[in-house]
Amino acid sequence: MVYEATTSAPVNIACIKYWGKRDTKLILPTNSSLSVTLDQDHLRSTTTSRVDASFEEGDKLWLNGKEDVIKDGGRLWVCIKEMRAWRKELEEKDSSLPPLSSWPLRIASYNNFPTAAGLASSASGLACLVASLSKLYELPQTPSQLSLIARQGSGSACRSLFGGFVAWREGSDPSGNDSLAEEVAPRDHWPEMHALICVVSDAKKGTSSTSGMQRTVETSSLLKNRLEVVPERMEAISQAIKSKDFEQFAKITMIDSNSFHAVCLDTSPPIFYLNDVSRAIIALVEELNRASGKNIAAYTFDAGPNAVIYALEENMPVIIGAVKKYFPTTEEFEDPFKTQTNDLPEGFDVRVVREGGWEKGAVKGLIHTRVGDGPRTLGKEESLLNEQGVPKTLA
Amino acid sequence: MVYEATTSAPVNIACIKYWGKRDTKLILPTNSSLSVTLDQDHLRSTTTSRVDASFEEGDKLWLNGKEDVIKDGGRLWVCIKEMRAWRKELEEKDSSLPPLSSWPLRIASYNNFPTAAGLASSASGLACLVASLSKLYELPQTPSQLSLIARQGSGSACRSLFGGFVAWREGSDPSGNDSLAEEVAPRDHWPEMHALICVVSDAKKGTSSTSGMQRTVETSSLLKNRLEVVPERMEAISQAIKSKDFEQFAKITMIDSNSFHAVCLDTSPPIFYLNDVSRAIIALVEELNRASGKNIAAYTFDAGPNAVIYALEENMPVIIGAVKKYFPTTEEFEDPFKTQTNDLPEGFDVRVVREGGWEKGAVKGLIHTRVGDGPRTLGKEESLLNEQGVPKTLA
Incomplete structure (x- = not known):
């Protein structure tokens, strides 16, 4: 046996x-x-x-x-x-x-x-x-x-x-x-929720999250305020998920990612996870949302420079198109959903991104996935x- | 007449x-x-x-x-x-x-x-x-x-x-x-206070401070906390200046610069003034201080990527030496004080900076100056x- x-x-x-x-x-x-x-x-x-x-x-x-x-x-x-x-x-x-x-x-x-x-x-x-x-x-x-x-x-x-x-x-x-x-x-409540992971190169190994978060607890004066606002955000994003309100979901997701990186910066010595490429992806997403007249994409960054962009499946063509246009990857992108890319939305201000886009490999590779299920036997x-x-x- | x-x-x-x-x-x-x-x-x-x-x-x-x-x-x-x-x-x-x-x-x-x-x-x-x-x-x-x-x-x-x-x-x-x-x-109270301005290139024009600060006032939840802590910092740094306590002066200066950039990041859409070169200068200064066993230098950044490093005149040789070593400038550096540069302090961990330093011109030029007087006729x-x-x- x-x-x-x-x-x-x-x-x-x-x-x-x-x-x-x-x-x-x-x-x-x-x-x-x-x-x-x-x-x-x-x-x-x-x-x-x-x-x-x-x-x-x-x-x-x-x-x-x-x-x-x-x-x-x-x-x-x-x-x-x-x-x-x-x-x-x-x-x-x-x-x-x-x-x-x-x-x-x-x-x-x-x-x-x-x-x-x-x-x-x-x-x-x-x-x-x-x-x-x-x-x-x-x-x-x-x-x-x-x-x-x-x-x-x-x-x-x-x-x-x-x-x-x-x-x-x-x-x-x-x-x-x-x-x-x-x-x-x-997952079945909102299966249209997709995610695009942009794997960003970074020359330097960042601070580990285990040591970084404790340094924030010990030295950041802004963390106290972050802890005060998170409960409302938890409530608001749960409501947004329940009512499938992507606009609101995106807004809170981006605000909380920025708030998290802000308290990292407010740490002594400061902790930086976002690099210039991360910043450029943020600028791209903000401009896609502005030109679209609503939030069609939401960036979020963990303890590193990689971006995860949440979006509804229907909006992935324009998002993937924009990311591929400005961040040519070194790794071949195999999209399991075979997404056809769309052009940039009308009114997109190309000045927010570098002339001619970034050098190949600034974003190494892309992973397109979606909301999934729990552990499987x-x-x-x-x-x-x-x-x-x-x-x-x-x- | x-x-x-x-x-x-x-x-x-x-x-x-x-x-x-x-x-x-x-x-x-x-x-x-x-x-x-x-x-x-x-x-x-x-x-x-x-x-x-x-x-x-x-x-x-x-x-x-x-x-x-x-x-x-x-x-x-x-x-x-x-x-x-x-x-x-x-x-x-x-x-x-x-x-x-x-x-x-x-x-x-x-x-x-x-x-x-x-x-x-x-x-x-x-x-x-x-x-x-x-x-x-x-x-x-x-x-x-x-x-x-x-x-x-x-x-x-x-x-x-x-x-x-x-x-x-x-x-x-x-x-x-x-x-x-x-x-x-x-100025005569502490004439030894010197400053090294590192002029950093940035491809992109940042957000103007006039519009940026109002966006922070309108959207940052962390700003409230910053406003609560500034009065203590004002008091503490005034005391540090009066008692010529550079250690404390440096600590507060760096914390407040980081706190300011943190609330910029906590703004919607987020505002970034620091770029990868700014981050590298921060890492260099933090490591100089760590290896020296005390704060010999204090970085501060306004609404742009340029660093201003405050230091006492006696410590400028090692600071200028380190900055010149890792950030070769395109512009000739004419030091009005004819500072002789010193080697890095013992125990300086070179891993904090890029192998071989940054490409020439990442820092365009350096300006060495010091505390000065008010308007002159x-x-x-x-x-x-x-x-x-x-x-x-x-x-």
Whole structure:
């Protein structure tokens, strides 16, 4: 009997940003956040977990084929420990269950997007680990309950346990038990929500989000005000999603991205994630919206120079056309939706972008995706482990 | 009898930034600000004003040899009108005075620094106009009283009526009569305060400060908090100046520059003045300070990408050495102080700057100057006007 589960989990990109912890150990945030889950058809982490009484040398984990140390007390270790504890509870209640919680684990995880793409792989990766162990251990916990564990692995991972539009409630309990993710709306509510990821080159490695956000908490005087305005934004964007009001959704998304980068700049020493290419993409989107007479696109930037542009499917032709025109990419762009590009809207002021556009490769590549579903359970044939419990890619 | 006065006035660069008006007509700011006046030996505006009963076609003004229209109700017009009114008061009290207030004006103004240098020429220019008219009209008003008029020409011009370290008090009276400049400390109190201006190229013309600051007032939610913290900063930096505490002066100057650019970013649509080269200069200064174990340099940025680095004279060798090393300029650097450059401090982490430094011309040129005095009265031989009351450069 092989006890194994393989799952995949999605990437999520926040519209209301998570920046700052009130408890660094439990990963409790200073504010609620909200994200769109992206389609696993395009971007995903896949994880296989197996337990076997005969495995030696304790638990082992491989990330993209490379063995990773599960450091005692570290974030991976905490997630595994908590999931095992829930399994143990089940076993204690029902002695007929096999004692999986006491057997060593073999875990292999793989991201189908390059780390160099600058997408936060820790969110999908940690969510996938938790989803996979939950399946393996046949746990009764809901996705929201599982999100409590994923959160401790990597804050924003908690939001990748749901599809659609997802809120991470900051909570107030010091234990962290109310700091969890929940669905605001499923993907089917607004499937027209598409996203274009612009992968921007940056010569310099930026400040890690873990250290950066704590420096903001310690030194920014403007953060206090950001924390005061986020609750209204959470409420307003949830309403915009429920009523499928893209205009409003876009407005809040852009304002909150700018507010997040503003408090980064207000940090000592200041933190910069946006570079000149990021600024140029912002200018392009602002001008597309102005020339269109309404918000047809919304940019948002995480802790790096990459832009994510949210737009309704119907407006992607003009957006992709504009981005391709001014930012010729080095990587071939394979659009899974085969979007036909449109010309710039009438009245578009070309002065906002560089004469002749940017040099090739300022934007390395584009990824066109859309709102997606939550973690998926995959079949045996998709297992990442071979018979010996070692990643197939290594065998 | 020729009634004429020639004066020069200095540039000032704020450490606590002016950003936002509570009254756009009277130019009343949303917060107090504080600046260092720079030495007129290096950067100055010069203005000659003359009145003559025989001048025809009313008042005329030339800026850098080009005639400028004095628009009715415009800012130049307001300054001239107010100065003339003060002169008229004098004449009404003393009928032996020649009726200069009723005679047409000829005004010529000249900046010894190129507009392309990106330095705010309106501050020194408007201060110089007011100083020149005050001299011509032999007004008894103090520099603080004159600053009320210069303020209405260009907000920060009020600070150029003093040398040394200057505060512009926001005031509270709706008339604006308490929104004036005053000296915090004269130049002689801390003559070791030097400044290095790094003139940074920018492909794109940024948002004008006049329109930008009002967009911030209307749309930034973080501005409210900035306005709450500025009073403490004003107090703290004034203390630092009085006690010649460069460490503290630098800390507050950098924090306030970053806070100002943060509220620009928090504006809708966002305003960016810092570009990648500005960011690189910030990184260089932060690393110089870290490696030195104390703040030896303080960057500050106005509404553009140019950096002004404040430092004590004794630390300029290492700062100029570092800037020249990583930012080779296109323009020859003529240092009036003949500063010998020093190597980087021990422990300087070269990873913070680009491998091999930036391409030549990323920083176009450097200007080394220091704290300076207030407006100067110049001799007849420095008049910008010929006998006919036309700029000599045109004759």
